[in-house]
Amino acid sequence: MATTMEKETTMVADKATPDTGGQLHSEAEPEVARRVAIICSKGSLDMAYPGLIMANAARMMGMDAMIFFTFWGLDIVTKGKVDKLHADMLGNPSSPMPHSIMGLPGMEALATKMMKKKIEDLDIPDIPELLEILDDAGADLYSCQLAMEMFDLEADDLVPQVKESLTAMDFWEKADGAQVVFI
């Protein structure tokens, strides 16, 4: 046992020897890919974008990224809903208008329209395109098995970028070593 440990220590020490030829980076640390697992549990536009953008940014930096869609977050990947996500200002303390007005018919549609316009002006992809980008970028998208059962959803009801449905325990297996973000 002692011999094995000694051997391991030597190996680690070898790895830690700085590469004197490398002028750009220290080669001392072994490379471990950073990982992020994002749980999307809400289906409004303003809850969908943060998770998707953060996952995409992680991939752009070379980090591994996975997204787990659960509860209302399933709307983000449900066919027929993915392109109709709304920006609901009701119950949002940051709403620019009083709730008594935001609750009137048509106000929510107006808020959604305004937000979508702004998003388009900034050349941010819409949600369906962002899901395609994430898939092409190698991010792994998963749906929550239990939430799918609750909402009577089958795999065919979801966009093709969703790889598979996971149980809560499957999620933790896949998220091993990742920083977890809940949205």
Added chain:
Amino acid sequence: MSTATIAGIPVELDGEGFMTDASQWTREIAEEIARDNGIDPLTPRHWEVIEFCRKDNEERGTPPTVRRITKGTGVQTKEIYQLFPKGPGILSSKISGLTKPKGCI
């Protein structure tokens, strides 16, 4: 900020290893930074991306984001991740001798 010698040329680098003066860049520097990041050799498709990044930076004063590169070069998202497996958002700029891109997409 520090000075390093890449491909025999002294260059200024920021804390994250991005060159701070794009005019110090040469193709040999690009090749060496690429090698240092596991890309060897740089293919003509890499050069298309690099040349777009350099040109776009010159025109707009800021390095392009991944979305801008895919829209501007015809190199699709899937391919850009194959070209720069350790992160196209960072490496496209780093290899092109530019600063870190500021956009989120």
